[in-house]
Amino acid sequence: MPRTGRLTTATALLAAISALATACTGQGADTASDDPKADVTLTFWHGWSAPSEARAIEENIARFEKAHPNIKVKVTGNMTDDKINQALRAGGDKAPDVVSSFTTDSVGKFCNSRAFADLNPFLEKSGVDKAKVFPRTLLEYTEFNGNQCTLPLLNDAYGLVYNKTAFDAAGITEPPRTWSRFVEVAQKLTTPDASGDSYERVGLMPTFHGYETTPMRLAAQWSPTYFAADGSSNLARDPAFAKMLTAQKDLVAALGGYEKLERFRNTFGDEWSAEHPFHTGKVAMQIDGEWRAPMAKEAGVGFEIATAPLPVPDDQAGDYGKGYLSGTVMGIASGSRKQNAAWELVKYMTTDTDAVVAFANAIHNVPSTLAALESPALRVTPEFKTFLDIARHPKSSTTPARADGGTYQLTLTDFAYAVEKGDVADIPAGLARTDRQIDTDIAKAK
Known part of the structure; x- marks a missing residue:
């Protein structure tokens, strides 16, 4: 588990x-x-x-x-x-x-x-x-x-668990290696329901409330640096974070928008039960860990399961295989x-x-x-x-330890929630504010 x-x-x-x-x-x-x-x-x-x-x-x-x-x-x-x-x-x-x-x-x-x-x-x-x-x-x-x-x-380790049967039916011959291809595959595997207001299946649940889809796990594919050499928060200075948040926000829009996706997500079963949306076929690709494939098999899914690393940004294609x-x-x-x-x-x-x-x-x-x-x-x-x-993989990464424990990750996650909802007009400026909050929290912890 x-x-x-x-x-x-x-x-x-x-x-x-x-x-x-x-x-x-x-x-x-x-x-x-x-x-x-x-x-x-x-x-x-x-x-x-x-x-x-x-x-x-x-x-x-x-x-x-x-x-x-x-x-x-x-x-x-x-x-x-x-x-x-x-x-x-x-x-x-x-x-x-x-x-x-x-x-x-x-x-x-x-x-x-x-x-x-x-x-x-x-x-x-x-x-x-x-x-x-x-x-x-x-x-x-x-x-x-x-x-x-x-x-x-x-x-x-975190990667991609996917419904290979759905891939085959859609004519997709291999898992996506780059982010642009990831978006294409997610769209191709997304099927609206008869009303058009919801889905029979989404290619991926991209919102940050979607179980194991967190800002930190996605950011790892951009090889970010969370803190500068002087120990200060580096979110605004490292373009990796703005690029990740922009890419995720665009993916949410490409799959129908935040509100529509969140309504569908609210129909999902518990993450640790047989009713997990990947098990039931509501989600074709799942960002998850090494436990998901055996759990899906134990749930008796009726499709073939495969796994792959998460895709990387198009300009880092040579780093494919890394993860969080x-x-x-x-x-x-x-x-x-x-x-x-x-x-x-x-x-x-x-x-x-x-x-x-x-x-x-x-x-x-x-x-x-x-x-x-x-x-x-x-x-x-x-x-x-x-x-x-x-x-x-030599470029797999983690989130570094800090005196305030995981508080800086909570602060980043709260900001990411606002970005995906469309509440942030200027991501770099918002990251700068997030940096200041993180620095303040760490100073208090010390």
Whole structure:
């Protein structure tokens, strides 16, 4: 399952993490005093809730305990970030030692507030060269200002999942590689209903409320730079953002306009059910992650499914294959008095190739280490291979960590909502205002 709802969760989470700043000072490998070879029980909290996911965690923990017979792990699943942060603020024996979070966007807050311990000393003491273990982009979203307070635990890549049967019927022989071709294909696959006021099918739901279609995932295809060298917001100065917003707004217009599309979107089923609009044939192309194709197959769709990278701007055709990356993170609570033992668990789950591959195979996510990406034990379907290739692409990117966590992304998203609705007459000027708001929010967070 994907790491869905990060931005929504981050809104409520940021204030909670801020409260930790004065309470958490953190430890390092040189100051943690516990003996990792002593008999100990760790508490590990994670957010997975589906039976198959919980089972995959338990299987990984069982393998860890077999390799570390002195360490027992008490696992609690389906833990929200709010619950985690409440426990971290309270401290004591009821707080977790190890945490896995879906809220990648808040890593900057985790690090800045010292809610999680800096793992750099642990990595160094263990002889783990993180640059040789993890893809560069994943390291970007798991550290902040040199503080590696989390490590990647599996990875999400975003691309295009499409109805190949519909493509074939329309005479479309390959997925679109450039944005201009993407618009053409989306229009060709769009079928109005009998009234002409709605649709039988849209080639793509392009609005930013359309599940996984976010400004950040589209912007990745333009290879943007979110922040300048001095740390200030760079949205207005980098033409990538204005180009992306203009292209998306034009696509919305080409497919019938914002209001018409939003009325149709309101007929969609739940994103995580068999009634997802891609499953039911209401949408021919879906911007989504590696989980969508297997979910569609489990839903019993009556058409052939294929996957591809998202298209790139026409002037960046040579970069086709790149995409947006994010994922789950894992860290050690700063208040834990069992940090050396906790590090053994974190090290195993995030760096052990067999453990990473087994977990990726079990829950259909992209592996988060370079070795696991190339492992012959990794189960690879044609649909899944697309996302592995996106994860490996040298120009795939993510959203950088900042002291205010994901607030800057929320600010950009709010502006993008206004653009697609037609409420913004001057996109560059609006981006400049957005920059000022982002800079103000980050200054307050610091």
